[in-house]
Amino acid sequence: MALIVVDVMPKAEILDPQGKAVTRALARLGHGAVGDVRVGKRFELQVDGPVTDALLAQVREVADEVLANTVIEDVVGVHVVQDAEAAQQGPAL
Template sequence: MPTIVVDVMPKAELLDPQGKAVSGAFARLGVEGFSGVRIGKRFELAVDGEVTEELLAEARRVADEVLSNSVIEDVVGVEVVE
């Protein structure tokens, strides 16, 4: 069964308090080599049948209108995984 994966991230110009907290935890734990952390959301939409261009366009529309808050988030990826 194919799956459409939608990735949503906070807008780059906004603060990411969760990412900042994880970055701070890395420092306390001695984890090195990372300059920052941004935390987003991943949605997996199970598809019944074939993924058509129309269905993919509908997934993009739903991602923009329902799965993300366009004021503070960007949809950064919509892809099909098998």
């Protein structure tokens, strides 16, 4: 079983009030070295069977048509995580 991850971010020219709020909160907490934060979305699609180029193209199409509001957002990444269990544990910090 594999996991395909789709990352969606606001377009650069779109204001990101949630990102600005996080930036200000980090500064208040003493993390002033962080200059800017943008908040996006991560979608995890679990698939059975092999991940082929055709399947990835289909996922990219779904991402552009359903997962992202392409007026204000860009799909910035579509990648495969082979081990679905490791992906569910989240990234190591």
